[in-house]
Amino acid sequence: MREEKGAWQAAQILHRLAGAYGDPHWWPADSALEVLVGAVLTQSVRWQNVVTAIQRLKAYGPLSEAGLGQMPWPQLTACLRPTRFPNQKAKRLRALLEMIADGRGRTLADFFAADLDHRQALLSVSGVGAETADAILLYAGRSQAFPVDAYTRRIAQRLVGNVVPDHQLRHDTLSQVSSVDGLAQLHGLLVVHGQRHCQARPHCSGCPLAEICVSAELGQTA
Numbered sequence: 001m002r003e004e005k006g007a008w009q010a011a012q013i014l015h016r017l018a019g020a021y022g023d024p025h026w027w028p029a030d031s032a033l034e035v036l037v038g039a040v041l042t043q044s045v046r047w048q049n050v051v052t053a054i055q056r057l058k059a060y061g062p063l064s065e066a067g068l069g070q071m072p073w074p075q076l077t078a079c080l081r082p083t084r085f086p087n088q089k090a091k092r093l094r095a096l097l098e099m100i101a102d103g104r105g106r107t108l109a110d111f112f113a114a115d116l117d118h119r120q121a122l123l124s125v126s127g128v129g130a131e132t133a134d135a136i137l138l139y140a141g142r143s144q145a146f147p148v149d150a151y152t153r154r155i156a157q158r159l160v161g162n163v164v165p166d167h168q169l170r171h172d173t174l175s176q177v178s179s180v181d182g183l184a185q186l187h188g189l190l191v192v193h194g195q196r197h198c199q200a201r202p203h204c205s206g207c208p209l210a211e212i213c214v215s216a217e218l219g220q221t222a
């Protein structure tokens with residue numbers, strides 16, 4: 001595999017991170033609907049808080065589109081309290097479920113089976129940005145998408161030596177990694193890498209990407 005510094009080499013990064021960390025088994029969820037719920041709840045909050053909120057929802061009743069749609073508001077916001085902004089998250093979740101239902105009880109599986117621009121439909125919901133939409137598309141819809149999150153931005157900036165716009169990261173990744181499994185693994189591996197090595201203050205010793213990292217080469221990692 002060709003090694004080149006100063007460019008976002010998604011396939012090379014996937015290869016190196018998978019070799020170092022193995023399969024991250026990301027996104028952790030029991031169903032596509034749970035992925036969608038987690039993708040909405042994780043905005044601006046630690047993942048452990050999302051896990052707690054989903055456990056509360058499951059304790060209330062089995063996760064289903066209709067169940068979440070009809071859950072009384074006080075109970076819904078009480079379950080989502082660990083996510084810091086329970087009212088805002090509940091509104092977003094309800095709006096997303098309403099778009100999916102489309103006034104005729106459509107399920108998430110029906111939504112993905114429908115002939116429409118799924119990314120555009122998800123982005124049309126207030127509060128659903130590109131990262132959330134792409135996470136839902138990739139992990140719930142099992143379609144080609146790449147969520148660009150804060151970990152990915154930080155790692156890309158250090159590897160390349162410049163800020164890389166989100167749209168370019170998405171485009172370059174999708175043009176280099178074609179399989180859904182590869183894309184799913186890559187996003188999860190970047191999360192792991194951002195937590196273990198490329199933190200706010202990077203730990204470059206032993207980093208599996210050091211050989212292709214411009215910041216490491218220039219000594220700009222302190």
Ligand code: SF4
Pocket residue numbers: 155158159197198199202203204207208209210213215216221
């Ligand atoms: S070498 Fe350092 S800055 Fe570069 S990717 Fe690894 S941890 Fe991040």
